[in-house]
Amino acid sequence: MELADKAVGLLLTVVSLSLFSYYTFWIIILPFxxxxxxxxxxxxxxxxxxxxxxxxxxxxxxxxxxxxxxxxLKSKKKVA
Structure with missing residues (x-):
């Protein structure tokens, strides 16, 4: 289970960095x-x-x- 969590974390990190790099290049560098x-x-x-x-x-x-x-709404129903 721990190895799967690390793999998911690595995948999320790589995807996030890729999207951030793409967007940054698109917005900041591409106009020049x-x-x-x-x-x-x-x-x-x-x-x-x-x-x-x-x-x-x-x-x-x-x-x-x-x-x-x-x-x-669910917490309100439990109280009543």
Whole structure:
């Protein structure tokens, strides 16, 4: 079990660092690269740099609100 936990932790770390590196390069470095450079074909248009994190944040807050609401309703039923 301990080896599986370490493997999952390593996988999550690698995925997180990869996404962070990709996003950082996309937002900070890519605007300074000429538009006709081949590297631009590996990245989405810049509008998505705002849309994707915004959508992810709204989705996360929605799920978190629903979870907290369900927990509050269940705890209210146990007290009554």
């Amino acid at each position: 690269v000429e538009d006709d450079n081949f590297i631009h074909m590996y990245f989405l248009p810049r509008e998505y740099a705002i849309i994707i994190p915004l959508f992810a944040g709204v989705t996360l807050l929605s799920f978190l609100s629903v979870f907290i609401g369900c927990v509050m």
